[in-house]
Amino acid sequence: MILGFPYCDVWMRMFEGLRLVHWKTDRRNDGVLVLSLDRADEKVNALNRAVIDELSAMLERIALELPKGVVIRSGKPGGIPGADIKGFEAIEAKGQTEDWIRRGEAVCATVYGENYRKLRESVRTLHPAIDAWMITEGYGRTLGRPGLDLMRRELCTVAQTAVLEAPKQLHSHLRGALNAGASFGQIEGVLSIVNPLLSFDQWKKVKELWRSVRDGWSPGN
Secondary structure, three states: OOOOOOOOHHHHOOOOOOOOOOOEEEEEEOOEEEEEOOOOOOOOOEHHHHHHHHHHHHHHHHHHOOOOEEEEEEOOOOOOOOOOHHHHHHHHHHHHHHHHHHHHHHHHHHHHHHHHHHHHHHHHHHHHHHHHHHHHHHHHHOOOOOOOOOOHHHHHHHHHHHHOOOOHHHHHHHHHHHOOOOOOHHHHHHHHHHHHHHHHHHHHHHHHHHHHHOOOOOOOO
């Protein structure tokens, strides 16, 4: 991490709350984010489900605070030779990949509303593969998985991003919760729960951000 970089604080907090076992992150002087794969307890950096799950979680954060570029590299000699095929063959045999893509596109479009196309275009400028990963893994496989409905998942994300002091992410997920059907009262209830975890100044910023989203809100915008 480059401590003198103007946005250092943002980048130091970007991945807070994520348990990264296989990936290391750094920021170059030119504003490019470097993601280094270093599989734990393995001599070779073959891709597997755990590696992709961590990358997916990071990409969701990156999409909301775009760097000038992203470099994905190997932290071990020999590069990234490929995938641990067995796990992926089982997924493909069940036809899950196509389901994740369809579900991911629908979930992402709901969360971002009118900003959906802009988000996709911005992420594609980093690399088309990152966009595909975000939709398939982040939104299709993770946010769109069975269990909690999307509204409740977005409310949980509102709580998380408020505590992590991630205003851009909080702004997106406040709108995402509304797009997913949450009421003003439900969002204010979630924010009241995390209030004791925030300092006075942090709570003031969260309230101001929520007020700006609420006052400017109209369905579909």
